[in-house]
Amino acid sequence: MRRIVSRSTELPAIEWRRVSPKLVGVELVGTLISALLFAAVGGFLIYLDVWFGWLILVAAVVLHAVMAVLTPRRVRSIGYQLREDDLVFRRGIMWQRFVAVPYGRMQLVDITRGPLARSLGLADLKLVTAAAVTNVSIPGLAMSDADDLRDRLVELAETRRAGL
Amino acid sequence: MTSAVxxxxxxxxxxxxxxxxxxPLLKGGIALLAIAGVLIANLRERIIEGFFGGGPSDDDPISLLYDNGLLGWALLILLGGVLLTMVGFYVSWRMHEFRVTDEVVEVRSGILFRTNRKGRLDRIQGINIMRPFVxxxxxAAKLExxxxxxxxxxxxxxxxxxxADTLRREILLLASGKRAERAGVSAGVPATDATLHGTRGVSAPDGTGQPADGHPAEGHRTAFLEERAREFLSPELDPDAAPPESVVTIPVGRLIGSILLSGFTIAILLVILVGIPIVVATGSYWLLLPVLPGLxxxxxxYVSRVMRSLRYSIAGTPDGIxxxxxxxxxxxxxxxxxxxxxxxxxxxxxxxxxxxxxxxITKASSSVGQSAAAQASSELLPVGTLGDVARVLGLILPEFVGETSTSLIxxxxxxxxAPDDGFVNAPRRGRILRPLSWRRTGFAIDPTALLLRTGAVWRHLVIVPHARLQSIALKQGPLERALRIARVHAHTVAGPVNSELPGVDREVAVQLYLDLAASAAQSDRTDRTHRWNAGAAELIAEFEGSAGADGEVVTDGAPSREEPR
Incomplete structure (x- = not known):
């Protein structure tokens, strides 16, 4: 029988390097905070006797519960790999996105650490090219890994530097 | 060698x-005109009364001043204001300076808040000379x-x-990497602190020992006027800098026709065709009131579109289009x-x-002046026939346009x-998402560029040179996954051209993604356009010693402020 939902897309011959599983914790806390905010809005509307207050409250709880359940899979879907000429990055389960950034096109490599990620020893690494749509940010790297990766990427970018 | 050179x-x-x-006059001219306009409007009645007689009204400001014996003071204040403005203009002119070195173009300006702006020559995306009417x-001309x-x-x-014309040529020459040739020439010219208006009449011998053939600009007003008239009427393309003939000419009829056949016209026709019967039928003529100003x-x-695109010309020069x-x-x-x-x-x-x-076209820089100018600079050919398109593409993508690519274009x-038309087309199963255009949706890869064909009603062909690709994305949503299709997005710098191709067969899309990534990286090694005329040795030096950001803005003075425009 033909499968109704086809397989997810895969790139051939790429061993993805995964990010730290600790990122799940960071994401879950973020989800929780957002859920609380929405629930607070819903609660406030219920307090004001607005009829759709309950709707918002229930929707917020359900949506965030689904997001929380999916978080481990979402984190597992994040991967990157340094190939010979470019860095490839993937993320997403329902909406998959693969991006390849040639080393020569990198303009800047950025490391950011949120307060929660820092307490777990994690950092985000962001690649910037001349195109704003590139939008590659690798979250949940161990701090030392992030520093090493940045140095490596800057070195690679320098040797292959091209015009814009 | 002319004196201007x-x-x-x-x-x-x-x-x-x-x-x-x-x-300063040209920059502050509008403000001055506005102030003068307000003053005249306020004094209009007074002036009319002065001419035709009649009793001055009591609340007139000049009468008030006169009655209180303050007219002298008022005139003094006015005179002081004018003087102050002139001094301000003079100082701001003295403080506004620029220089062009082998590496950068730099401008500094401002009296209290100093602004310093540098642009690296090897990151020049284009030089624009604008000549507003006044x-x-x-x-005078504005060089950007x-x-x-x-x-x-x-x-x-x-x-x-x-x-402005010669300076542009010189900057492009420096930027192109032909430094060796320049060095010999500039050594022969003594570095005098010459302001722009002073240099032209100087008849010092140049590098070749010949006297300059400049105009004796000793304030002959007729000569000045003649020169103005000549500049005003001369063709836009400098004859010795470019082949005098434009590759494409747009007849005025076609220009007007192209604008009349735009979507805007359809909207207006709809308003008229639907609106007037309604107005006549219901008798509510007041409905016309909001529509008329719009018309x-x-x-x-229409007039501004036609005026802007009149005298359009495009030609190739050694330093670009x-x-x-x-x-x-x-x-x-x-x-x-x-x-x-x-x-x-x-x-x-x-x-x-x-x-x-x-x-x-998409460029890495955007002209932030008037939006019309920005639009003009991204619209490379406002309207043209198939042949015009071929000629313009041949100019702007010389390494791409050849025998095979012509048929591709x-x-x-x-x-x-059609199945075997040189393009890899989207599969039929994607037609739910793109019922009209799935047949035309397709791509082709050339050794130097990627071609994307989309749109059946509004036909588009996008060409992205591999050397300009910044990154490549492959995307798939749940619907697309069910249909086993994907979209490929060739990332370029932000601009008006959308280089995303939806509805590609999944396996084909993965292959396209990998191929593009490979050819983008490959083109790094072959692309030399950022110093387009430089020799190999210079390039190596350039590569080893390159660092720093593009177009830095450094502002000294406490409150950080952008350059006033």
């Missing part, structure tokens, strides 16, 4: 120079050096009209090779009747999506 060489000698003396009357980045342009406004405004829109625009206010853009990040050939629906096309523009 020598003057421009002095301008690029690395020392600081000043701008056209009328600069500035043209003064023989576009460096990569939003709002990162270095503006030299205003320069003497002739100097009058639309006439203004030159595009000229405009009848009264002119704009003249030079794009060095390799500065075009994406090209889109497209055809609005109604243009299919006469078979016209238009070409848009043709099928990309006109093809309906």
């Amino acid at each position: 020598r003057a421009a060489e002095q301008l690029t000698d690395g020392d600081w120079h000043r701008l056209h003396p009328a600069t 500035a043209r009357l003064f023989g 050096v576009n460096v990569a980045g939003q709002n990162a342009n270095v503006q030299l406004s205003y320069l003497r009209s002739k100097d 009058i405004g639309s006439i203004g829109f 030159r595009v000229g625009y405009g009848l009264l206010s002119t704009s003249n853009d030079t794009l060095p090779p390799g500065r075009i990040h994406a090209v889109e050939v497209h055809q609005p629906l109604l243009w299919r009747i006469p078979g016209w096309w238009s070409i848009r 043709r099928t990309g523009m006109l093809g309906r999506g």
Whole structure:
């Protein structure tokens, strides 16, 4: 029988390097905070006797519960790999996105650490090219890994530097 | 060598120079006119009374001043204001300086808040010379050096009209990497602290020992006027800098036709065809009130579109393509090779009747002046036939346009999506998402560029050179996954051209993604356009010693402020 939902897309011959599983914790806390905010809005509307207050409250709880359940899979879907000429990055389960950034096109490599990620020893690494749509940010790297990766990427970018 | 060329060489000698003396007037001219306008409007009644007699009203400000014996003071204050403004203009002119070195173009300006703006020559994306109508009357021109980045342009406004042309050539020469040739020339010219207006009449011998053939600019008013008139009427393309003939000419009839056949016209016709019967049937003529100003405004829109695109010209020069625009206010853009990040050939629906096309491009810099100018600079060919499109593409993508690619471009523009037409087409199963255009949706890869064909009603062909690709994305949503299709997005710098291709078969899309990533990386090794005329040895030096950001803005003075525009 033909499968109704086809397989997810895969790139051939790429061993993805995964990010730290600790990122799940960071994401879950973020989800929780957002859920609380929405629930607070819903609660406030219920307090004001607005009829759709309950709707918002229930929707917020359900949506965030689904997001929380999916978080481990979402984190597992994040991967990157340094190939010979470019860095490839993937993320997403329902909406998959693969991006390849040639080393020569990198303009800047950025490391950011949120307060929660820092307490777990994690950092985000962001690649910037001349195109704003590139939008590659690798979250949940161990701090030392992030520093090493940045140095490596800057070195690679320098040797292959091209015009814009 | 003309005196103007020598003057421009002095301008690029690395020392600081000043701008056209009328600069503050041209920049503050509108404000002055506005103030004068307000004053005149306020005093209008008074003036009329002065001429025709009649009793002065008591609340008139001048009567009040006169009655209280303060008229003298008021005049003094007015005189002081005018003097202060003039001193301010003079000081701001003295403080506004620029220099061109082998590496950067730099401008510093401002009296209290100093602004210092630098643009790296190897990141020049184009040089635009604009001559607004009023500035043209003064023989002044605005030279804008576009460096990569939003709002990162270095503006030299205003320069003497002739100097602007030669200065552009000199800057492009420096930027192109032909430094060895330059070194010999500039050594022969003494570095004098010459302001722009002073250099032209100087008859010092130049490097070759010949006397300058400049005009004796000893204030002959007739000579001045003649020169103005000549500049005003001369063709937009400098004859000795470019082949005098434009590759494409747009007849006025076609220009007007192209604008009449735009979507805007359809909207207006709809309003008229639907609106007037309703108004007549219901008798509610007041409905016309809000519509009429819109109609009058639309006439203004048409006129400005036609005026802007009149005298359009495009030609190739050794330092890039030159595009000229405009009848009264002119704009003249030079794009060095390799500065075009994406090209889109497209055809609005109604243009299919006469078979016209238009070409848009994405550049790394954006002109932030008037939006019309920005639009003009991204619209490389406002309207043209198939042959015009081929000629313009041949100019802007010389390494791409050849025997095989010509047929690719043709099928990309006109093809309906036959199985073996040179394009890899989207599968039939994607037609739910794109019921009309799935047949035409497809791509082709050339050794130097990627071609994307989309749109059945509004036909588009997008060409992205591999060397300008910044990154590549492959995306798939849940619906697309069910249909086993995916979309590939060739990332370029932000611009008007959309280089995303939806509805590709999944396996094909993965292969396209990998191929593009490989050819983008490959093109790093072969692309040399950022110093387009440099020799190999210089390039190596360039590669090893390159660092720093493009178009930095450094502001000294406590409150950080952008350069006033």
